Amino acid sequence: MGRAPCCDKANVKKGPWSPEEDAKLKSHIDKHGTGGNWITLPQKIGLKRCGKSCRLRWLNYLRPNIKHGGFTEDEDNLICTLYITIGSRWSIIAAQLPGRTDNDIKNYWNTKLKKKLLGNRRKQQQARLPQPVAQPPLYASHENPASNSPTTNFLAMPNFCYDQILESDFNYMNGVSSDVNFPGFDGMISEGIMYGVSQPLDGLGSFSAVDMVNCEIYTLAIRRS
DNA sequence: AAACTTGCCAACCGCCCCGAG
DNA sequence: CCTCGGGGCGGTTGGCAAGTT
Incomplete structure (x- = not known):
């Protein structure tokens, strides 16, 4: 037996949000907050949406101070660093980039940064031909x-x-x-x-x-x- | 101009975590 | 303890727009 769905799938609207739905959700949260329960929120405000969908819409789009697009070079570098270090922990990565959402960063990585990095790597590999001799280790000490x-x-x-x-x-x-x-x-x-x-x-x-x-x-x- | 391909991104799905009872 | 269910998260999809043939 699988777990019960979080909402009545047959009676919720899916797909893109209309400006009216956005306004309803935003206005309610601005006035009352989320009330600590996303699942019951859409019913309260007369939205035919799944609570999780409302949460996502708020976090990724309606929440104040969200930045969309226009990633800077510094942001690129930080995302790459963190991805290489901790992997696809998008929420943690997003926490280091004020105004960015995990979804945005994930999309940006999948569509642009990954290719950019792979492209750099390929160029570098080609430039290195023939294969170089392994570099000797570097030493961070003044000692022998x-x-x-x-x-x-x-x-x-x-x-x-x-x-x-x-x-x-x-x-x-x-x-x-x-x-x-x-x-x-x-x-x-x-x-x-x-x-x-x-x-x-x-x-x-x-x-x-x-x-x-x-x-x-x-x-x-x-x-x- | 039409058909097809590619890129982008909002949104959904389903699993896991964790706190309340 | 155990169970339940909401929140959170990462992976994936679908639809639209832009670009190419």
């Missing part, structure tokens, strides 16, 4: 990497741009280029995002970076110099 330092266990981070740091809880992130030495690194710094993942309490810490060109995430252990 051969000295069994705990800072030697991280991946190379060939592409990131300091200008695009969006989020950081790493207390000396901004000084990373001068405080941290990357022996042997003379690669191209292009597009990417760097964000902190831990505070260096005892002098050791780590941060992560997303390489926007290759669509990859890197983790870098770091030691206060």
